Amino acid sequence: MPSLDLDAFVARTAALVDSSPPTTLRETRTWLVEPFLEALGWTVRTDACVTDRVVDDVRLEYVPTVESVPALFVAVEPATESLTESRANALRRAMAWTGVDRAIYTNGRQYLLLAGTTDIEYWALECAELAANESMLAGFSRATIGQRLGRHTRSHVARQLAVDRPTLVESVADRLADATVQGDIYAEELETATARFLDQLVVAFAEDGAPPPDDDAAVSVQFSESAITDDGVPSAESDPDSRSRPGSVDRDSDATETTDADGTLNESSVDTDSSTDTELETEDDTNQGGTGQSGLDTRDGVSEPTAVDSNAGASESEARGDSEDGEYVVRFFNDRSSIGAIGHSTSAGALVEAADYLLERGLAGVDVPWSPEETDRTILNADPTHADGSPMDDPERLANGFVLETAGDINEHAARVEALAARAGLRAMLTGDWG
8 A cells, every 4th residue: 555645734734724724716726635636646737637627517626647547536626615415426427427436526624535436435534534544545546546547448448538528529520520511500510419429439438338327326425524515405513413313315305215135224434443423325226126227327316217017027028038137228418418327127127217217307298198200109198008099018107107108129119218318309328238
């Protein structure tokens, strides 16, 4: 383990804050954050560190690299402001999207450290607690991350494409415009198409067969003196009991509380030997009722899909060419970037979850009975019947009360997912076992 000079950093920081506390973002970065990164072995004032970059709609003050490969995301708030839960979760989603598996979110006084991409662990530390947790912080050092990135993998490509995306989109779109007759007329269309293409490349290289993470496992961290707060979530000062409630989770009202398969809440905490009351609470996804749901990443909110009936039976799935232990992932895109994803172990289940997801994001205003333009077959209705009154073969009730037709094979399910996404004004990219 590399030796980190954290004791000296903590002492210098305490003296500086006592004598002349930073009041702006620039001062926080220069006086507190950059010395911290340097204590971890990173060099921030060279070409080896990208600064002030937006990745997946998340503002990042620093992206240190190893041999040009993005290694760490660092987001910073001014020392006078609190860390926000919304930005912490946006940072988590950016990690899952890009494959960058280490991130630090700080205001120089408090430090939220994140590790992983699909199963992300969190640590919440006050500045005074950093030295006592040197062994954990070593995992965020230049020496440790440099060793891990020493062997090239496909995810390195995803990281570089994601971080350089704004520059690449502009450059490629300009080249396309220059190569076409009156290309400036189509500049916006060329830029949109280029952005979509790069998004697909990032997914292809970052995923490497792994399912997206579950957005229900949102960051909800409490420090020893104050909580990460946002959108009305109470802080420790306004709700003193919030720190002492075991298993309590602060997050959006439409999120669902999840547990591990054995029924216990999954919690991860900072080393208890540090003699602090720092808490860290996270939640992992669980299969509900044996439905075989995989983890989902929902970029603009938590979706709560209705599970497919688990009693459908293996024989029915086999007849469709479906598998009960497959991996059917659907990622949704708007004109700019990916906004979320769902996944399921069957194509029919993925169709149901995709419909539930889309009903929260543009599909809710559809007139029923509804059929895709390329077919007259009713797939969405208020009742389990087709437009002509005949019963649906495999109706499934959705969260908003509509009924979805789930009969058919994998190809038919895929076509319905794409049609539903188009009706909602989005694009769907199907990966995994869709074929």
